[in-house]
Amino acid sequence: QVQLQESGPGLVKPSETLSLTCTVSGSSVTAYYWSWIRQPPGEGLEWIGCIYNTGTTYYNPSLKSRLTISVDTSKRQVSLKLSSVTAADTAVYYCARNFGVLNYYDSWGQGTLVTVSS
Amino acid sequence: EVVLTQSPATLSLSPGERATLSCRASQSVSSHVAWYQQKPGQAPRLVIYDASNRATGIPDRFSGRGSGTDFTLTISNLEPEDFAVYYCQERDNWPPFFGGGTKVEIK
Secondary structure, eight states, X not given: OOEEEEESOSEEOTTSOEEEEEEEESSOSTTSOEXXXXXXXXXXXXXXXXXXXXXXXXXXXXXXXXXXXXXXXXXXXXXXXXXXXXXXXXXXXXXXXXXXXXXXXXXEOOOEEEEXXX | OOOEEEEOSEEEEOTTSOXXXXXXXXXXXXXXXXXXXXXTTSOOEEEEETTTEEOTXXXXXXXXXXXXXXXXXXXXSOOGGGOSEEEEEEOSSSSOEEOOOEEEEEO
C-alpha cells in the first residue's frame, strides 16, 4: 500500500522559505512522477509542480520564480521549497503520486498545514 | 488558462437518491477530466479519470461521462459515505487546473 507522509514546519514567517519533505513508502520512487498540490483553508486545490526521478521538473508558472522541487531516490523523499512566502501561501500542502504518466493523482499524503505569519 | 466551473455549489440529497454533478470547461479538454472526492480533514481521492474510467476500488455506483467542455459525475443510490466535496480536474492544459468543487450534503 502506497503511503506518503509530508513533514516540515507548520509555521513560517513572511519573506522566509517554506520547506517540506514527502517520504514515500510502498511504491517505487523512480517509476512515477510526484506532485505537490496545495489547498488554502476552506478553498479549492492548486497544483504546485511535479518531478520525475531524473530530476525533470514542471512548475506552476504562477509559482515558478519561487519554487524548487527535488527528489532524493536513496531516501525515498520528494522535497518542496517555496521562497519569499506571504500569507497567501498559507495552505494545506499535499504530496501526491501521479497516475502513471498522466497528470492525475492516485495516491495522496494526509497533507500538512503551513501557516505564514509573523 | 482553462477555467473549470462546477455546479451546483451544493447539492442536498438523501441517502438512496441520485447525485448529478456538472463540470464545464472554458475550452475543450477532450476527455481529459478526473473527479476527486474529499471528505473533511482528508486528502482528495481519485474517483474517475479520463472522464469515464473508475479508479481502483471505486464502486460502480460512481460513473462519469462527457467530452469537450461538458462533464458529469453521477452517483446513483447515494450511500452515507458518499457525502463529501467533489472536484473535477483537467490535464489537457498546463498547469493542470481544478474546479471549485461541489458539496454533496445530506438533506
